[in-house]
C-alpha cells in the first residue's frame with residue numbers, strides 16, 4: 001500500500017498516441033520476433049497538467065491476449081470514459097471507477113500511470129516517492145532474445161557484460177536450452193544468468209528442465225503455461241533451479257495462490273501485467289511477506305514506461321536486478337531529452353523529479369507518432 005496522500009484532480013481530456021520506434025536489434029522469444037516497438041501512450045489533461053502513461057502491450061497476442069488494438073479499444077470505449085469529466089479524484093479513486101472492467105490489465109495500467117504522473121506533478125512528488133521507493137539507483141540486468149547461433153549469444157553476452165550489466169537473462173525454448181546453458185556456463189562460469197521460456201514447455205519436459213540444475217542458474221522464468229500454477233508447483237518440487245513466475249501472475253489473487261501452492265520462489269513484477277503500479281506495490285508487499293524476492297520485468301518500454309519501471313524497482317523488495325536496461329539497449333533514439341544511460345557499475349538512476357520525472361523530446365515524439373486521437 002502506498003503511504004502518501006495524493007491530490008484529487010480532474011481529467012478533462014485524454015488522448016491516445018501510438019509511436020513507432022525501431023529496435024536496435026530484433027528481439028526473438030519462444031513465441032515470435034519483434035523489430036519495432038509500437039507503443040501506445042496515454043495522455044491525460046486536467047488542472048493545467050499533462051500526465052503520460054505507456055501501455056505494455058505489443059502488436060500480437062503472443063505474450064498476453066492484450067494487443068495494441070485491444071488496449072486502444074478498451075481505453076477508448078471503457079477505461080477513459082469512466083474517468084473523463086467526472087469529479088476530481090486521486091489516482092486510486094480514479095482507477096476504482098474502471099474496476100468493473102474485467103481484464104484489460106495493460107490498458108488499465110497505462111491510464112493509471114498517466115494519472116500517477118499527473119498527481120505527482122501536482123504534488124511535487126516523484127513516482128518513486130509516491131510508491132514508497134527507497135533506492136536512488138537500480139542495478140540492471142539485460143534480456144537477450146534467441147540468437148541465430150550459440151556463438152552469437154556468447155558475443156552478445158560479452159558485449160552487455162562489458163557495458164556493466166549485472167545479470168544476463170536468455171530467452172530459451174525446447175531444443176535451445178541445455179546446450180545454451182552449457183555453452184554459457186563454460187564461457188561465463190560465475191556470471192549471474194537466468195533463462196526465460198515464455199511458457200514454451202509442459203510438465204512432460206520436467207526431466208529436461210531438471211538437467212538445467214547443474215548449470216547453477218539464478219532461476220528459470222515462466223517455463224510452463226501462461227495461466228498455470230499447478231504444474232509449475234509440480235515442476236518446482238522436481239527441480240532445484242528456482243522457478244520465477246511472470247505470465248501466470250496477473251493479480252494479488254494469483255500471487256497468493258502461487259505462494260500457497262509453491263508454484264515458484266521468485267516473481268517478475270510488471271505493472272502492465274497486474275493492472276497498474278498501485279496493484280504492483282500490493283503484490284510486492286505480499287511477496288515480501290512470503291519471502292519471495294521480486295524484480296522488475298520489462299516490455300521493451302520507451303523512456304516513459306522505463307521511468308515508471310525504475311520508480312517501481314526502487315521499492316525494498318526488488319532485491320534482484322531486473323529487465324530495466326538502458327535506452328540504447330533498445331533504441332537509437334529514445335523519446336526522452338536525456339536517455340537512460342547505464343553507469344559503469346551497471347545501474348540506472350531512479351528519476352527524482354515530480355511524477356515520472358522525465359522530459360519528453362517533443363520534436364522526436366512528433367516524428368515517430370503514427371496515430372493520435374482525442375478520446376471522448
Ligand code: SMG
Nearest residue numbers: 063143198297298299300301323
Ligand atoms: O524490456 O528488456 C525488455 C524485455 C524483457 O524479456 C523481456 N520481456 O517475458 O519477460 C518477458 C519478456 C516479454 C516481452 S516480449 C516482447
Ligand code: MG
Nearest residue numbers: 196221222246
Ligand atoms: Mg518473462
